Amino acid sequence: MTRTTDLVALNDWYVVAFTSEIPKGHSETTVLLGQSLVIYRGWDGEFQCALAHGDGHPPPLVRQKYGFLWVSLGRPDHDIVSVPEFSEHERRFIHRGRIGVPSSGQRVIENFFDLSHFSFVHTGTLGGYESAEVPKYSVEFREQERELWAVGCSFVQPKASAAAGAASTIYYDYRIPSPFISIIYKDSLVRPGRKDLIGLFIQPHDEESCTVHSFALVHDEQNVSTHILHFYHEIFAQDRSILLHQTPKKLPVSPRREIPTISDASSIAYRRWLDRSGLQFGLDRASA
Amino acid sequence: MIQLYDYILSAECYKVRLLCALLGVKFQPIKVNVHPGGDHLKPEFALINPRRTIPVLQDGAHRICDTNTILIHIARRHDPSEQWLPRDENMFDDTLGWLGFAAKELDLLQSLRMNSITAAGSASRTEMEQAHAALTIVEDHLAEGELERRHWLVGKSPTIADIAVFPPTILAPDGGVPLERYPALWRWFDRVKKLHGFIVMPGIFPNLSGVV
Amino acid sequence: MSSDASTLTLRNPWSWYPVVATKDLERGTLAPVVLNGERLVVWRSAAGRASAWSDRCPHRGMRLSFGAVHQETLICPYHGWTFADDAYCVRIPAHPGVAPSRAARARVYPTAEADGYVWVCLGEPSTAAPSAQPGYRAVRTLHFSHPLEDVVAAFMTIPLQLETGRAVSLPTEIEWTRKADGPSVAERTIASSAALWAEFEAPGMIVCEARRDGENFSYFIRLQPTESGSCAVHAAWPGSDSLSFNRALIRFRNDLQQPEIASRLRDMRHKLHELMPVHLAGLIQGEAP
Numbered sequence: 001m002t003r004t005t006d007l008v009a010l011n012d013w014y015v016v017a018f019t020s021e022i023p024k025g026h027s028e029t030t031v032l033l034g035q036s037l038v039i040y041r042g043w044d045g046e047f048q049c050a051l052a053h054g055d056g057h058p059p060p061l062v063r064q065k066y067g068f069l070w071v072s073l074g075r076p077d078h079d080i081v082s083v084p085e086f087s088e089h090e091r092r093f094i095h096r097g098r099i100g101v102p103s104s105g106q107r108v109i110e111n112f113f114d115l116s117h118f119s120f121v122h123t124g125t126l127g128g129y130e131s132a133e134v135p136k137y138s139v140e141f142r143e144q145e146r147e148l149w150a151v152g153c154s155f156v157q158p159k160a161s162a163a164a165g166a167a168s169t170i171y172y173d174y175r176i177p178s179p180f181i182s183i184i185y186k187d188s189l190v191r192p193g194r195k196d197l198i199g200l201f202i203q204p205h206d207e208e209s210c211t212v213h214s215f216a217l218v219h220d221e222q223n224v225s226t227h228i229l230h231f232y233h234e235i236f237a238q239d240r241s242i243l244l245h246q247t248p249k250k251l252p253v254s255p256r257r258e259i260p261t262i263s264d265a266s267s268i269a270y271r272r273w274l275d276r277s278g279l280q281f282g283l284d285r286a287s288a
Numbered sequence: 289m290i291q292l293y294d295y296i297l298s299a300e301c302y303k304v305r306l307l308c309a310l311l312g313v314k315f316q317p318i319k320v321n322v323h324p325g326g327d328h329l330k331p332e333f334a335l336i337n338p339r340r341t342i343p344v345l346q347d348g349a350h351r352i353c354d355t356n357t358i359l360i361h362i363a364r365r366h367d368p369s370e371q372w373l374p375r376d377e378n379m380f381d382d383t384l385g386w387l388g389f390a391a392k393e394l395d396l397l398q399s400l401r402m403n404s405i406t407a408a409g410s411a412s413r414t415e416m417e418q419a420h421a422a423l424t425i426v427e428d429h430l431a432e433g434e435l436e437r438r439h440w441l442v443g444k445s446p447t448i449a450d451i452a453v454f455p456p457t458i459l460a461p462d463g464g465v466p467l468e469r470y471p472a473l474w475r476w477f478d479r480v481k482k483l484h485g486f487i488v489m490p491g492i493f494p495n496l497s498g499v500v
Numbered sequence: 501m502s503s504d505a506s507t508l509t510l511r512n513p514w515s516w517y518p519v520v521a522t523k524d525l526e527r528g529t530l531a532p533v534v535l536n537g538e539r540l541v542v543w544r545s546a547a548g549r550a551s552a553w554s555d556r557c558p559h560r561g562m563r564l565s566f567g568a569v570h571q572e573t574l575i576c577p578y579h580g581w582t583f584a585d586d587a588y589c590v591r592i593p594a595h596p597g598v599a600p601s602r603a604a605r606a607r608v609y610p611t612a613e614a615d616g617y618v619w620v621c622l623g624e625p626s627t628a629a630p631s632a633q634p635g636y637r638a639v640r641t642l643h644f645s646h647p648l649e650d651v652v653a654a655f656m657t658i659p660l661q662l663e664t665g666r667a668v669s670l671p672t673e674i675e676w677t678r679k680a681d682g683p684s685v686a687e688r689t690i691a692s693s694a695a696l697w698a699e700f701e702a703p704g705m706i707v708c709e710a711r712r713d714g715e716n717f718s719y720f721i722r723l724q725p726t727e728s729g730s731c732a733v734h735a736a737w738p739g740s741d742s743l744s745f746n747r748a749l750i751r752f753r754n755d756l757q758q759p760e761i762a763s764r765l766r767d768m769r770h771k772l773h774e775l776m777p778v779h780l781a782g783l784i785q786g787e788a789p
Contacts, residue, residue: 021324097324100407102464116594120580129500132580132593211407226321230296233323237297237405237490242578244461245563247556259558259604263594428750431640435742468532469643469726471524478529493577496568497528500580500593
């Protein structure tokens with residue numbers, strides 16, 4: 001595996017671990033953007049990260065934020081994504097574990113904000129065969145075009161969350177603040193008017209495999225964490241079985257490669273946005 | 289009501305859930321945080337099952353800590369037709385033979401799958417060859433059966449042998465083991481999916497025909 | 501066209517290949533197939549029509565072979581896009597009132613059904629239909645983890661054994677004959693107590709007649725190149741005892757995994773190349789027009 005030379009990819013921040021996954025005094029090796037890393041956690045709880053094969057590259061930048069360990073291999077021109085809800089303390093934080101996916105991070109992100117697969121992939125929970133229609137939503141750029149948002153999304157869901165007792169129409173906003181991060185803001189079924197958050201932080205190992213680190217910030221005082229966790233794992237493993245079998249594994253950017261429909265407005269915008277960003281890593285730029 | 293210590297992504301637990309669904313047996317799931325918590329490995333779980341594995345079935349005061357034994361227990365108690373665990377001596381032996389095969393030879397497929405899902409690693413070349421060798425045994429057996437109009441692992445009806453072998457084989461792609469070279473397996477998957485009462489688990493695609 | 505076998509593409513797209521036996525593709529079912537490195541979904545509609553498409557939904561690249569056949573349509577498992585038997589999308593569940601774009605079409609490959617098999621051609625077929633060989637019944641499709649050329653060499657030189665308890669009969673003497681009236685080549689192998697006559701009937705197809713202790717039996721082997729380094733064998737024979745034939749095939753496949761036989765196989769393959777340098781690739785693969 002070789003380290004990517006793509007500066008757009010190198011200059012971003014990535015989650016490489018949930019901090020409590022690595023005990024004090026332990027180290028772990030991992031791969032980010034084709035670069036092997038050694039992560040070490042000292043007895044003081046602080047993390048150090050070194051390149052396994054330096055080859056003259058500068059040492060990685062390391063930060064702890066939101067309970068996760070973040071690394072950049074380059075010179076990021078922006079801070080780690082801001083998620084104020086982490087400090088609001090009105091929701092429960094749930095670490096959903098890491099899930100390996102043998103596909104590009106972009107395929108994972110695109111699947112995450114896709115609405116029209118709910119009825120077929122998450123039948124009985126997030127969708128049903130009899131209510132597959134996707135209502136119109138809009139796509140916006142925010143934060144000086146830095147972030148892509150799909151807003152006003154809605155869907156009829158038989159069991160929208162672990163806390164759901166009956167089918168209901170759920171409203172969503174999707175935020176894509178970087179090519180490898182997406183956060184959903186979803187109607188809470190427990191506290192009307194408030195939003196639950198589910199977020200994916202993707203660690204791309206190489207262009208065709210990644211680890212998904214994810215969290216939830218939910219209003220749910222009733223269910224035990226394990227119950228909520230099983231719900232998420234069911235959903236994510238269903239998505240994973242799609243991601244395993246999509247070809248190509250890299251995300252095609254040309255609209256001719258994969259034929260979209262109306263409900264793919266967010267996917268079309270995501271692919272264009274990635275194209276314009278100059279990112280190469282994990283993208284299939286063949287035209288036809 | 290019987291209780292099942294369960295994890296949604298465990299194909300071992302799914303064997304029990306599937307048999308219960310096919311026989312119409314109700315159970316109460318007790319959800320275990322296997323990933324990322326590893327709760328089944330903790331000392332408190334060892335009091336429930338010293339082997340620290342799931343599934344575990346609690347039926348009244350009786351506790352069973354082994355998948356195959358659970359399948360046998362449910363079939364004996366809830367299948368008066370004796371289809372799922374045949375009484376016929378040869379068929380009974382063959383059924384138990386496949387249960388052993390599922391526990392031993394197909395265990396590698398299960399661990400490759402969980403390693404892949406939890407980002408813990410991928411198959412070595414040797415493991416890949418072992419996985420294919422095990423799948424070839426099932427493929428050859430099913431292909432031979434089709435030539436004799438036997439469409440199940442044991443005889444002409446599904447048994448708990450099919451329930452034990454179906455999950456690890458159909459879920460092989462989850463662990464990076466492709467199934468294109470096993471056409472007889474593929475046809476058998478289709479037959480299993482068409483059983484009345486069949487349920488899926490994540491990684492298994494439902495039979496969409498006629499329901500969409 | 502070039503007479504040098506090495507300049508032929510290893511995997512020639514211009515000929516028909518069997519991919520699944522007719523009996524093994526029931527109505528309303530599908531099968532994933534790999535042909536020359538291309539992933540295909542082969543499916544049969546409720547009315548009985550067999551089709552072979554690229555195993556890739558044109559929408560988001562999902563494999564269609566994880567979907568389902570419903571009547572005369574194939575449904576993608578990802579978003580439920582439904583394709584009619586002309587491969588055009590006829591239904592997008594996310595937009596029930598909207599006619600799908602004509603661009604939403606799966607890639608279709610020429611497909612024919614003859615002689616007990618579904619045949620697929622990845623390029624322009626050079627003949628309207630695959631060549632027929634009546635009199636043989638399709639019994640079994642097996643996958644071999646060996647290069648196609650090695651499996652050809654094996655079927656050309658090692659007879660199947662219906663009595664599977666015996667040791668494999670490796671050839672002691674080989675005689676090659678090139679037929680004057682066509683591109684086919686006959687070949688004879690004599691082992692200690694067994695004999696085999698094997699002949700290319702057409703590209704990728706070998707007719708074998710084996711003799712063992714004075715008893716003769718014949719069989720027909722059709723080869724399907726799958727991925728590099730492996731292939732599928734579609735085996736047919738005129739006999740009624742399919743079980744014995746299947747067991748002989750399993751034994752044959754397992755024998756090829758023995759190291760000593762694998763090394764002999766390489767010799768046989770080289771011998772084949774020496775004896776038939778010009779025609780061999782064409783005989784195995786079919787010749788490009």
